[in-house]
Amino acid sequence: MQNTKIVMPKLGQAMTEGVVVRWHCKNGERVTAGELLVTVETDKATYDLEATASGTLHVVVQEGEEVPIHTVIGEIGDAPVQADTTSALPPAEPVVQQRIASRPRRVLASPKAKRLAAERGIDLSTLTPSSADGVISAADVEQAAENAVAQQQSATATRPGSAPTRTERERRPLTGIRKASARRVQAAWQTIPHIVQMIEVDAGALQTVRERLKADIAGLTLNDLILHAAARVLAGLPDLNATVENEELILYDGVDIGFAVDSPRGLLVPVIRGADGLSIAQLAKDRQRLVEVARAGQLQPADMGQASLTVSNLGMFGIRAGTPVINLGEPILVFVGAVEERPVVRNGQIIARPMLTLSIAYDHRVADGVAASRLSQGLKEALENLGSESFSEVSNPQPPTPRRPWTNGKSAQCLLASDMPFGCGATLMSGALTSRRATAERIPARTR
Numbered sequence: 001m002q003n004t005k006i007v008m009p010k011l012g013q014a015m016t017e018g019v020v021v022r023w024h025c026k027n028g029e030r031v032t033a034g035e036l037l038v039t040v041e042t043d044k045a046t047y048d049l050e051a052t053a054s055g056t057l058h059v060v061v062q063e064g065e066e067v068p069i070h071t072v073i074g075e076i077g078d079a080p081v082q083a084d085t086t087s088a089l090p091p092a093e094p095v096v097q098q099r100i101a102s103r104p105r106r107v108l109a110s111p112k113a114k115r116l117a118a119e120r121g122i123d124l125s126t127l128t129p130s131s132a133d134g135v136i137s138a139a140d141v142e143q144a145a146e147n148a149v150a151q152q153q154s155a156t157a158t159r160p161g162s163a164p165t166r167t168e169r170e171r172r173p174l175t176g177i178r179k180a181s182a183r184r185v186q187a188a189w190q191t192i193p194h195i196v197q198m199i200e201v202d203a204g205a206l207q208t209v210r211e212r213l214k215a216d217i218a219g220l221t222l223n224d225l226i227l228h229a230a231a232r233v234l235a236g237l238p239d240l241n242a243t244v245e246n247e248e249l250i251l252y253d254g255v256d257i258g259f260a261v262d263s264p265r266g267l268l269v270p271v272i273r274g275a276d277g278l279s280i281a282q283l284a285k286d287r288q289r290l291v292e293v294a295r296a297g298q299l300q301p302a303d304m305g306q307a308s309l310t311v312s313n314l315g316m317f318g319i320r321a322g323t324p325v326i327n328l329g330e331p332i333l334v335f336v337g338a339v340e341e342r343p344v345v346r347n348g349q350i351i352a353r354p355m356l357t358l359s360i361a362y363d364h365r366v367a368d369g370v371a372a373s374r375l376s377q378g379l380k381e382a383l384e385n386l387g388s389e390s391f392s393e394v395s396n397p398q399p400p401t402p403r404r405p406w407t408n409g410k411s412a413q414c415l416l417a418s419d420m421p422f423g424c425g426a427t428l429m430s431g432a433l434t435s436r437r438a439t440a441e442r443i444p445a446r447t448r
Contacts, residue, residue, distance in 0.1 A: 003077030004053040008040060008061075010069045012301045015042050019066045019176050020073055027059040031076060038074070041265070043180030045304070046297035051076060066175045109136035116141040122148075130187045139190045177266040188328040193364040196323050197376045203339045203354045205386040217281050223259065223313050224284040226336060229382040231255045231275035231283075234309055234332075237375055241308045243331055244365045258307030258327065259287065261294045268294045269327060271307045305329065315339060321357045331366040332375070335359040 008018045019041040025031050037051040051057075053076045060081065061073035075081055107124045109117070113136045117124050122144050129136045130143075174182055206222055214220045234241055235255050242251045255276035258269045270290035275283060293299050307330050314322070315338040324335040337357040344353045358379065362372040 001077065001079060003058065003075035003079045003081070004055070005072045006038065006049070006052075006074040006076065008067050008069050008071045008073055009047075009049070011040075011042050011047055015069060017066055017068045018042050020061050020063055021046060022063055023057075023059055023074075025057050027057060029057050031055065031057050040073075041176045041297070043177055045299040045301070046265075053077070066173075107136065108134055109141075110138060112138040113141045116145075120145050130190050137190070143190075177268065181266055184328045185325055189325055192326050192328075194323075194326060194361050195364045195367075195369065195372060196359055196361045197369075197372055198321055198357055198359045199376045199380050201356050201358055201380050202344070202384050203356045204384075206356075206383050207339070207354060209386045213280065217284050219288050220280070220284050222315075222339070223311065223336070224280065224287055225386065226313070226334075226383065227257050227259060227272065227275065227287065227311055228278070228280050228283050229386075230309055230311060230334060230379055231257050231272075231278075233375060233378040233382050235276035237371075237378070240331060240362075240367050240371060240375055242366050243329060244363065249366065252308065255308045256306065258310035258330070260310065260312040261291055263295045263297070265297055268299065268304070269307070269310055270294050270299055270303050271305065273302075308332070309334065311336060315356065321359045324359060324361045326361050326363055331363040333361045334379070335361070 021039040021041045023038050024036045031037060031051045031054065033051050033054045035051045036048055038049050040047055040049060055076045056078055058075040058081045060075065061067055061071065067073065108129070109124050114124065116138055120141070122141055124136055127136050127140050127144055130140055131137060206225055210220060210222055210225060238251065241255060242249050254274050256271050256273050257275040258271045261268045261270060272278070272283060272286050272290065278286065290303060293303070307327065309332040310327050310330060311334045312324060313336040315336055318338050320337045320340070322335045322337070324333045326333045335358070337359065339354050339356045341352045342355040343350050344355065358376070360372070360376050
């Protein structure tokens with residue numbers, strides 16, 4: 001009787017490999033179907049897998065090892081373990097793979113990338129595209145050229161008589177979340193044209209409202225109020241709730257807000273879905289739940305990715321401002337600096353006020369400078385004008401303000417002050433964005 005194979009499952013659309021974190025039973029022990037068997041880690045979270053059969057456990061992949069999806073990591077049964085059990089391919093796939101390998105590989109590259117490759121003598125077939133569309137860009141070619149120069153310089157430095165090099169202490173392979181994060185940050189920086197706007201915010205109202213509400217809302221933080229304000233402001237600027245895919249500007253319904261969480265496994269960004277329709281109390285509760293599961297390594301795929309906007313707060317470390325990198329597949333990242341006493345001029349007098357700096361990065365393909373400034377200024381005004389009337393929904397949450405349709409003519413339609421959250425009084429000129437929006441044939445809702 002054949003053994004039951006335990007394979008590295010595919011637990012997300014983009015998952016390509018996983019790490020065996022812990023075997024909960026020892027090699028050679030008897031296990032029972034339904035018993036907790038192994039914990040695996042993907043680029044987003046950790047998952048517990050149960051035994052699907054009863055029998056003797058044969059561990060194939062040891063703890064800490066990273067393997068591709070579909071790799072057999074263990075077997076359950078009394079038969080000997082087969083020698084080829086670590087194959088990462090299902091039984092029927094080798095023939096298909098062999099056929100594919102016999103065909104010449106088609107290389108997709110931009111015209112500029114092809115020209116640069118020819119000039120610098122780089123074989124395009126040896127390059128891996130950094131963009132999601134699989135097309136090699138000029139930046140990929142330039143990076144390959146820089147790597148070649150660095151390797152040549154490194155080889156020269158190790159020759160006898162050359163200058164001494166730095167002594168390596170240790171090399172740690174990137175795995176799991178850290179590996180995925182490094183890959184995604186590099187791709188985001190290479191593919192998203194960033195613009196960063198910095199704006200000063202008087203945090204007096206923010207601190208006052210938190211003091212007033214924290215007795216009724218357990219664990220309420222300043223960041224909860226910022227997340228709530230950002231969701232409401234972005235809901236009033238629907239043309240910024242978008243991403244660029246190929247030649248389309250894709251706009252989304254609902255505002256999903258991400259926030260950065262430091263965990264033992266690296267930086268994670270859980271997402272609060274439908275944040276624009278939540279009260280402060282509901283948002284704070286959801287944020288606390290996501291922080292707990294993130295630090296426990298139990299985030300689910302639905303808890304991460306595809307945020308309308310992400311907030312990263314390093315104010316507790318005294319950082320005043322930064323130049324954040326936008327998460328891949330998102331249009332905006334708000335970096336929140338420290339609240340600190342600073343001299344400001346009010347009514348001709350210099351006084352000390354609690355101030356913080358927002359450093360907001362935008363995808364320039366989604367927002368030009370003027371459109372971006374509407375959100376920057378709107379968020380500043382929202383935070384500086386927090387009042388009791390703004391938080392009546394704490395006990396009685398109201399649905400987000402309905403969005404007005406945009407005109408297709410040349411004249412831009414503006415959002416009235418009454419449509420903006422917290423009485424921001426901001427208006428949005430939609431001319432350039434409306435023309436770009438016309439290229440999109442679909443307005444999907446984000447994954448819930």
